[in-house]
Amino acid sequence: MKNKNLLIALGVIVLVVFLSINWYIGIYNKLITMDVNVTEKWAQVENQMQRRYDLIPNLINTVKGYAKHEKEVFENIAASRAKLAGAGSVKDKMSAAQGMEGALSRLLMVVENYPDLKANANFTRLMDELAGAENRLTVERQRYNQAVKEYNLTIRKFPSSIIANQLGYEKKDMFQMATEAKTAPKVNFN
Amino acid sequence: MLNFLNKKAPLRLLFIIISLYLSLFSFSFSAGITQRVFDEAGLLDNTNTIKLEQIILDWETKTKHQMAVITVKSLNGVEIEEFAIKKFEELGIGNKERNDGLLFIVAPNDRKLRIEVGYGLESYLPDGLVGEIRDTYIVPNFRNNDFPAGILQGTYSLLMKEAEMEGINLPQLGTGEPPAVPAKTVPPSKGSIAGIIFFIVIILIMLSNKTGRSILLWSLLASSMGGSSRSNNSFGSFGGGFGGFGGGFSGGGGASGNW
Numbered sequence: 001m002k003n004k005n006l007l008i009a010l011g012v013i014v015l016v017v018f019l020s021i022n023w024y025i026g027i028y029n030k031l032i033t034m035d036v037n038v039t040e041k042w043a044q045v046e047n048q049m050q051r052r053y054d055l056i057p058n059l060i061n062t063v064k065g066y067a068k069h070e071k072e073v074f075e076n077i078a079a080s081r082a083k084l085a086g087a088g089s090v091k092d093k094m095s096a097a098q099g100m101e102g103a104l105s106r107l108l109m110v111v112e113n114y115p116d117l118k119a120n121a122n123f124t125r126l127m128d129e130l131a132g133a134e135n136r137l138t139v140e141r142q143r144y145n146q147a148v149k150e151y152n153l154t155i156r157k158f159p160s161s162i163i164a165n166q167l168g169y170e171k172k173d174m175f176q177m178a179t180e181a182k183t184a185p186k187v188n189f190n
Numbered sequence: 191m192l193n194f195l196n197k198k199a200p201l202r203l204l205f206i207i208i209s210l211y212l213s214l215f216s217f218s219f220s221a222g223i224t225q226r227v228f229d230e231a232g233l234l235d236n237t238n239t240i241k242l243e244q245i246i247l248d249w250e251t252k253t254k255h256q257m258a259v260i261t262v263k264s265l266n267g268v269e270i271e272e273f274a275i276k277k278f279e280e281l282g283i284g285n286k287e288r289n290d291g292l293l294f295i296v297a298p299n300d301r302k303l304r305i306e307v308g309y310g311l312e313s314y315l316p317d318g319l320v321g322e323i324r325d326t327y328i329v330p331n332f333r334n335n336d337f338p339a340g341i342l343q344g345t346y347s348l349l350m351k352e353a354e355m356e357g358i359n360l361p362q363l364g365t366g367e368p369p370a371v372p373a374k375t376v377p378p379s380k381g382s383i384a385g386i387i388f389f390i391v392i393i394l395i396m397l398s399n400k401t402g403r404s405i406l407l408w409s410l411l412a413s414s415m416g417g418s419s420r421s422n423n424s425f426g427s428f429g430g431g432f433g434g435f436g437g438g439f440s441g442g443g444g445a446s447g448n449w
Contacts, residue, residue, distance in 0.1 A: 044441075048441075124321065124325070125318035125321060125322065126318070127321075128317045128318050128320070128321030128322075128445050129316070129317045129318050131317070131445065131446065132317030132320075132442070132443055132444065132445060133317075135271050135442040135443075135444075135446075136441050136442040136443060137442075138271070138442060139275055139440075139441055139442030140441065140442070
């Protein structure tokens with residue numbers, strides 16, 4: 001009789017241990033997946049930053065043909081482009097991208113003063129490519145932010161927060177555009 | 191079971207087979223609707239809608255990509271880019287792996303349009319090319335308030351350019367008969383009229399018999415359940431599967447414009 005009780009107790013312990021290991025593995029894997037997901041989404045954001053970055057020399061060349069003396073605007077863009085190229089960490093890249101955003105919107109404001117340039121077919125195509133690059137960046141940025149939001153929520157919620165702590169997972173930054181909506185380059189086809 | 195094997199057995203068996211066929215029919219009927227044009231703003235008449243559906247379906251059969259054309263009464267203050275990406279994901283245009291969908295949205299009251307290109311078609315339809323099509327075929331027509339011409343010519347040139355990039359030829363637009371694609375949309379053909387008469391007769395026979403009535407009731411219940419599971423989407427028959435869309439994504443490529 002005593003032996004039987006002991007066996008049952010042992011069985012319960014084994015079951016509890018097994019279930020908690022299972023639970024631990026589940027959360028552990030979920031956290032890893034979320035972390036990888038954030039990294040993947042960030043890579044997409046960087047791809048789109050690169051796309052916009054690659055468009056700029058062509059754009060500047062076209063604009064220069066019509067608006068030679070807007071030196072300040074070109075210098076601003078060149079500087080923000082260099083800053084983006086030199087940015088290492090995610091945070092640096094985010095701030096460099098914001099600088100680029102501002103420099104580009106100033107260029108687009110300048111362009112308004114040159115009707116000949118606006119009528120140039122080559123320029124129109126470049127503007128479409130630029131608008132497309134901006135929109136792609138916005139989309140990937142939103143998807144990245146969504147992934148970060150889910151990740152941040154999970155690492156702070158109990159009980160997954162315990163495992164996140166053990167793994168040394170920290171809160172990640174969302175990618176906000178400081179100048180968003182107000183001065184974001186909007187292409188007008190009137 | 192033994193009870194089943196009495197003299198009425200063949201009759202019951204027939205009923206079971208027919209009711210199975212009936213529920214299958216209702217299933218394939220709801221799944222077979224391939225709608226590609228959603229004209230909420232009412233910019234297209236029947237002829238133009240059918241023509242547009244045919245152009246799209248012809249391209250879809252040849253390239254295996256997918257496209258939808260949507261017109262909306264109002265964007266309700268949402269940016270058209272945001273609206274487009276949401277709609278694209280909601281419908282899941284394009285194959286889930288290839289993400290090769292295409293979406294053309296017109297909001298006449300906001301005077302805005304957008305052509306959204308899925309990830310998988312970006313290399314065939316770069317933003318500059320899409321913008322050129324918009325400026326050549328769509329915006330001038332929209333400025334003249336000729337929405338059908340803008341939508342048809344715009345859609346056709348997008349699809350033709352895309353097919354051209356893949357080395358596929360599409361029939362010319364407006365030359366003679368529209369492309370000969372079996373219309374997968376609902377208009378009843380001769381066969382289905384005969385089918386409907388057949389079903390009415392069967393249902394009348396079933397109604398005159400107790401077993402028939404109960405079978406009819408059950409098959410109706412079963413088919414209505416099959417139907418309700420697909421109708422929780424705003425557009426009816428989406429969410430993948432035959433005839434709907436494939437669950438594709440877009441990365442924000444394409445071009446927007448106003449007029």
